[in-house]
Amino acid sequence: MYSGEYQLQPLIRRISGKDSFATGQTVCELVGKGVAAIFGPDTASTNEIIESVAKNLEIPQFQVFWNPKVEQFSAENEYKDNLIFNLFPDPHMLATAFATLLNEMKWKKYAVLYETDEGLIRLQEILKQHGPQDPSVIVRKLAAGSDHRPLLKEIKASSVYQIVLDCESDHIFDILEQAREVKLMEEYYSYILTSLDTHSIDLGRLKAAKSNITSLRLIDPNTTEIRMVAQDWELGQLSHNNQHITVPPESIRTNAALIYDALNLFITIFAELDVSQRIQVKPLNCQGSEISDHGLSMSAFIRIRPLTKGRMIGPLTGPLEFDNLGRRRVFALQIIERSPQHHRVVGVWSSKDAKSINYTISSKQIKQEIKTQIARALLTN
Secondary structure, three states: OEEOOEEOOOOOOOOOOOOHHHHHHHHHHHHOOOOOOEEOOOOOOOHHHHHHHHHHHOOOEEEOOOOOOHHHHHHHOOHHHOOEEEOOEOHHHHHHHHHHHHHHOOOOOOEEEEOOHHHHHHOHHHHHOOOOOOOOOEEEEOOOOOOOHHHHHHHHHOOOOEEEEEOOHHHHHHHHHHHHHOOOOOOOOEEEEOOOOHHHOOHHHOOOOOOEEEEEEOOOOOOHHHHHHHHHHHHHHHHHHOOOOOOOHHHOOHHHHHHHHHHHHHHHHHHHHHHHOOOOOOOOOOOOOOOOOOHHHHHHHHHHOOEOOOOOOOOOOOOEOOOOOOOEOOOEEEEEEEOOOOEEEEEEEEHHHOOOOEEOOOHHHHHHHHHHHHHHHHHHO
16 A cells, blocks of 8 residues: 555454454564554454553554443553554444434433443443433343344334344344334334444345434545545455456445544654654564554654544544544544435534534424324324
């Protein structure tokens, strides 16, 4: 990958999701070759050993997954010298976004369906705002298998018409398809999906589904930057692998965009620092005492320099700004509404005004449309 006069030479390794020992060996092998930064892993299961190596050798690490432990790790390891940066939206601020959305939509009686214990943690801000005088909330964990119909039938029998669904993006379609089969996708049902990748799923394949579905997204597939990156990836596959592929902008997921932004951030800061201090990347030993020459200066620069325009296209997920703990607490999310009549952006939530939503379509209009939709359904039935 090129950026002006710099060329990024990636060293890519795939690691087992749960084998910390093998992960540690792999990371030490890589730093032994000489690395300027560590990007990854994709999930939290093997992250702690990577964080530890990054801290001990003073190599910047860029994370791109939901990680509520960033604050704890940075605080325990003297955050003034923090080398860990997580580009995924700060978990507390992200939870606040969903709580604000729920509050704006005036949901009081609803069901929460979650797939993992992490999902329940993500939903805490939603559940905390539920008052003692409000109707009880149904909270259920999805079954471990692929058949969710028994639980969905239970929800249907409860006469709850508003549902929050937290699950892996790859499971959303199957769950909603099963909901449709048990008549849980009729006009009078509404859903909030917590996955930031809902935009990449073709929900139009849900035949005869009539429910209103609301989700948030960090990336806007309609931007020039996203479309240019999609074209670059197509050309890259053609030139390097002789493969003709199509990358629809709406298929780009949050993880891929964050990896791109992490690379953009790194090469931009690297180039700016390289002007004043000639950076030399050297091999390091996990058992040795030698550390990176550039890690602390690069990390300090990242904390004081928000990235709004990098040496590559973007950033794709909005300006990159981190606090002293390496958290990304400044970001914006588009609110997407899908219904049989519409597929549109209805508003924007911003961490700078976390308790409100800037609607591009008035909330009064949205509520009136939902009322009309429900009334039409009742008359039909």
